[in-house]
Amino acid sequence: MQTSIATVSISGTLREKLMAIATAGFDGIEIFEQDFIADQASPRAIGEMIRDHGLNITLFQPFRDFEGLPEPYRAKAFDRAERKFDVMQELGTDLILICSSLHPKSLGGIDRAADDFHALGERAAKRGLRVGYEALCWGQHVNDHRDAWEVVRRADHPNVGLILDSFHTLARKIDPQTIRSIPGDRIFFVQLADAPLIEMDLLYWSRHFRNMPGEGDLDVTGFMRAVMAAGYTGPISLEIFNDQFRGGNTLALARDGHRSLVALMDDVQRHEPDVETVAPPLPARIKPKGVSFAEFTSRGGEAQALETQLATLGFVRVGTHRNKQVALWQQGDIRIVVNQETVGHAGAVWNARGTSVCDLGLQVEDAQAVVTRAEALGAEPFAQPLGPGELLIPAIRGLSGSLLHFIDAASGLDQVWQREFHTTAAPGEAGLTHVDHLAQTMSYEDMLSWTLFYTSLFDMQKSPIVDVIDPDGLVRSQVVQSSDGALKVTLNGADTHRTLAGSFLADTFGASVQHLALATDDIFATLNVLGERGFVPLKIPSNYYDDLAARFDLPAGLLTRMKASHVLYDQDEGGDFFQCYAPAIANGFFFELVQRNTGYIGFGGPNAPFRIAAQKRMGRAKGLPMI
Secondary structure (H helix, E strand, O other), X not given: OOEEEEHHHOOOOHHHHHHHHHHHOOOEEEEEHHHHHOOOOOHHXXXXXXXXXXXXXXXXXXXXXXXXXXXXXXXXXXXHHHHHHHHHHHHOOOEEXXXXXXXXXXXXXXXXXXXXXXXXXXXXXXXXXEEEEEOXXXXXXXXXXXXXXXXXXXXXXXXXXXXXXXXXXXXXXXXXXXXXXXXXXXEEEEEEOEOOOOOOOHHHHHHHHOEOOOOOOOOHHHHHHHHHHOOOOOOEEXXXXXXXXXXXXXXXXXXXXXXXXXXXXXXXXXXOOOOOOOOOOOOOOEOOOEEEEXXXXXXXXXXXXXXHHHHHOOOEEEEEEOOOXXXXXXXXXXXXXXXXXXXXXXXXXXXXXXXXXXXXXXXOOOHHHHHHHHHHOOOOEOOOOOOOOOOOOOEEEOHHHOEEEEEOOOOOHHHHHHHHEEEOOOOEXXXXXXXXXXXXXXXXHHHHHHHHHHHHHEOEXXXXXXXXXXXXXXXXXXXXXXXXXXXXXXXXXXXXXXXXXXXXXXXXXXXXXXXXXXXXXXXXXXXHHHHHOOOOOOOOXXXXXXXXXXXXXXXXXXXXXXXXXXXXXXXXXXXXXXXXXXXXXXXXXXXXXXXXXXXXXXXXXXHHHHHHHHHHHHHHHOOOOOO
């Protein structure tokens, strides 16, 4: 099955788009008329240029306001169609999209439209061309694919077929199962788009908020299952209108698009095993089992400051690498690697960003299966030369050039600590047990991309986007997590450098991990131990606790303990949550300590404005550049 994308879906000039689309692995394009009109080359030259990129033109569009018109408008519509047929033959494509009419003079009527399409099919057949009819969900007379199919059925011409678009069906909440009864050979083309669920005008929703399958909330998988069950064998194509994408990175958008189609068709095949897919069978999504390690690159005084904070958090330096200037700090199942190498990946990241998390290790069931799936989805594999006795641990590039390594027990990769490190001490025992969640910060425009990255690669689900209020702006936050909560990642999108998240991105030139949340079963007991080791928490003002007393009915004495230890609190229907923050280290990274009780599923979101304000006050007190 061919993969295709409409040129309107991504940013750039036509030539930039073609390069990106070909590089991303697509087979063809839907060419939007505006794209080649804006180019200086002739239609014939543009068609040749497209084929020189290894692409074919799967569809020419759009042709508007054709069917159901009275004379003289009807004759003019047929004249316009003939002119477009001329262009199609110059370009070298045989299929044109005609969307349901919005013309104010359109008379409507299924039979009238069918007669028009039969006549147009006769003209198209003489040129070896085909005509596809699509129901716009805001169409004047036809806004439902079932009505569009009835027009095509009554037109009864082999050169006239149906074009389906997932947005137009799902936005109107039309049951996609109705597609299963349409003969597959009468479906000429299928366009795909997802979108967030928003109550708004259908036209505005479609023109500004479409996104790649898997990035939104529509049941695109159910739609495509029905299409494939009908017997469709033609191209599957993306048609995306999105304000964010219009100014985004052209190649990154194209790669996201191809990734979304491969993941979608993999999902479809798992439900409809007899359908043709766009790629060889992939390993299923792997359920991550948690964070195995977080690796920092650091040097000199900054490395000393980082290790001092680790010690105050109860970590112990349990080993040193056999070949490299790398130390392993551990407490419970939490491993922090401090890499002071001047070469390799860590050295390059230090030169670009200073002290920062350069690598994350994730515990999985099958490390190689994860990388195999990741590569099929367009991820970039990573490897660097191994030293004596070092293990080859599968890895890919992650957010902002960071790394994701995958550790499994079946391959013996979980023995890396014994194989590559000299053990010098036992792990610390201050009550911290595992990584509860990690927070990755990015530009807001990259959030959809990285949500798709995680949910297409792993067995993880996404939460709705929420707004986090910063005194100097807004940060949008979305959680992706495994069903059992073993891996939870908060993706935080910043629009401006004035926010804490935005200043972190600016100061680190795009480092990804802004904080790690470390779990404990008893935050007060842990803080008592840490206090003896010199830990000083982020200071929270008394006003916060006065407000807390008004909002929650807390047990006697608990508020006093929280205030004394600078612990924040939240609760939801499932349970309650305590959190405390360490002061930020170089470049704005910070640790969080959390106690997640019973069934609490949140992340202390209501406390974020107070935490951010406190961090900005501390930054200003230390003279750090926190605007």
